[in-house]
Amino acid sequence: MVLGKFAIIYTLAFLQRRCFLNYHGLIRLSSAANVSFTVSITVLFLAVNVCFPRFCVYLIISRTRLFKTWTLTRASVLIPLFVRSGRLYTLLTLRSKELRTSAGEVCFPGGKRDPSDHDDVDTALREAEEEIGLSPDDVQVVCTLFPIINKTGLLVTPVVGFIEESFCPSPNPAEVSAVFTVPLDFFTSKEDHHSTYGVVGMSGLLHSFYFVDTDSGSQYHIWGLTALLAILVAVLALKKKPEFEVGFDSEDPLAFFQQILHRRISKL
DSSP states (O other), X not given: OXXXXXXXXXXXXXXXXXXXXXXXXEEEEEOTTSOEEEEXXXXXXXXXXXXXXXXXXXXXXXXXXXXXXXXXXXXXXXXXXXXXXXXXXXXXXXXXXXXXXXXXXXXXXXXXXXXXXXXXXXXXXXXXXXXXXXXXXXXXXXXXXXXXXXXXXXXXXXXXXXXXXXXXXXXXXTTEEEEEEXXXXXGGOSTTEEEESOOTTOOSOEEEEEEEOTTTOOXXXXXXXXXXXXXXXXXHHHOOOOSSOOSSOTTOHHHHHHHHXXXXXXXX
């Protein structure tokens, strides 16, 4: 699937409209010919596009009367995208086996919010720099997705941003064992996809992929929330329906994430 300049711009506009971007951005991409170009996108949103997702979080929490959920530990992950030979790719990490949580698992760069972080975007960018040496100045943030409570009880906000194809990661060995890239359309193919129901701490289908990195020959197991977010971004960015059941309406992903958040909060 080849993405030209105008197709990429359309993709970004679609992502912004569907994923609730609440500010305007200057988005710098690399074309298939490795020529950088800059696209200035300023989007004026109706109040519902900007405020509705955050209001939903407030409404869901308020109606459960679980006011302690306001103290949920916040975290963010960065979903980096880049263009290579006309295809969209994303970047993932393999967590160190020495970590206390999610050791040896595939994840997007990210972690818990620090007191010094201004917002969820700051958290995602700081963590990406600490984990793989990605400077915040080299990330052009596109949008944030609806937050979700993960299996450990963190309220995770995914942040989508573009990076340069030429980025060379410098993984922090204390946190990251490997860094690899995956074509985004991989997460719409049924060839290496598996799924199951009834997963503890999550709602709906548990998605699982096995990806072989042709550069290193290593095989990676991408599953759980990471796989779900990769599928979601692929659906939104590529406007391509997956070849397998995803467990949510690709035309209305917000409703799915609302349901997950509500179910997880009700169990707290």
